[in-house]
Every structure is written in C-alpha cells, then in structure tokens.
Amino acid sequence: MKSHFLFPYWCRYLGWGLVILHVPISILGRANGMVNIMDNGPTSQGLFTGVHLFFICTSLVMVAGLFLVAFAKEKIEDEQIWQIRLDSLRWAIYINYIILIASLVFIEDVGHMLELNLWVPLIFFIIRFRWVIFRLNRSLSKEG
C-alpha cells in the first residue's frame, strides 16, 4: 500500500534522539538561569535572542522529535497500520480538545495551554498507536 506523507522508518530513532536530547539542554539551561518562554509568557526581547533560542532548543526540539516518532513509517506499513494510525489520531484529537475545552473553562493560564497543546496530541497518539501494535504483536505470539 502506498503511504504518502510519512517519514522514513529511521526517522523514528532520530525522533527519540531529539526527545532525549532536549532533556540535558533543558536541565543545563535552567541551571544556568535560562527561562522557558512558556513559563513566563512572551517576552519583549524579540526573536532569536537567548530566551527564544532556549525555547527552540528545548520545547521545539522535543516537539519535532515527537512529531518524527509519531509520523515515521512502520517497517511494514500496510492498510491495517494505516487504519490504526487514523484511529489513534482521531482519539488524540478528541482527548486534546476535551482537555483544551476543559482547561479554557477552568484555567485562566492561557500560556501553559499552548504548551499542553504542543505535545498532548502527539504523546497521546504515540501511546495509543504503539499500545495497539503491541497488543497485535502479543496476540500473534500467543498463537505462535
């Protein structure tokens, strides 16, 4: 089956690499007094200044990593995988909007909601997608 708009299989490892990479950058940056834009709201220092670059190197690297993990091809990308992918995406959007709407009603902190929105759909999609594939593989090994 032809699958358009998916990254090659190896991008999954690149993606996890980026997700892991953002952890030490984030810890080091914070230890040196850097602040994430998300924690303080937008600053008036302009683009590509220290704070903005720190934001790019942490939050955006992580999100780019999650994006690559979520949308990298499987080893055998067939129609069932395609269906699981769509199904997981639908659930991810549901969960994201439920959280978004609930937080718009109950929380005033709009800045953190953007951060939540950055990764909730991707994380939920990845967890659900991998969980269904894990269950498929487990049922296969049970039957031998």
Added chain:
Amino acid sequence: MKNNIRVERAIKNITQADLAEQVGVSRQTINTIESQKYVPSTVLALKIARVFGKPLEEVFTLEEGD
C-alpha cells in the same frame, strides 16, 4: 464478514508469513483477518483470493448483520 483463509492456507500448505509476503502486508494483518478482527480492503481481499486461485466469494462471505 467471514473468511476461510485458514482452511485455504492449509490446503495450499502455506504459513501466515508466506501469505503475508505474497500479498505485501504484515503477518499481524493476516492473523487479524483470519481471526475476523479486521476486515481487509477490497484490494487486499482480491489479492488474497488471487493467491489461492479462487474467486473472491469463495474466500470471503458476508454474514448476517453486514
């Protein structure tokens, strides 16, 4: 939708993995189709029937409620 892929495989003496390779899907997909957890697309169903050299309706049949 019911299917008798398992029986046809036994007649032809091929494994799930063999069939999967011939139609270009994963073994998991063949397994879930056999256990009727997944309904294949028309293209895949036609490919599977072609491997067994039989018309589609001898391999896949509608059941009540479909």
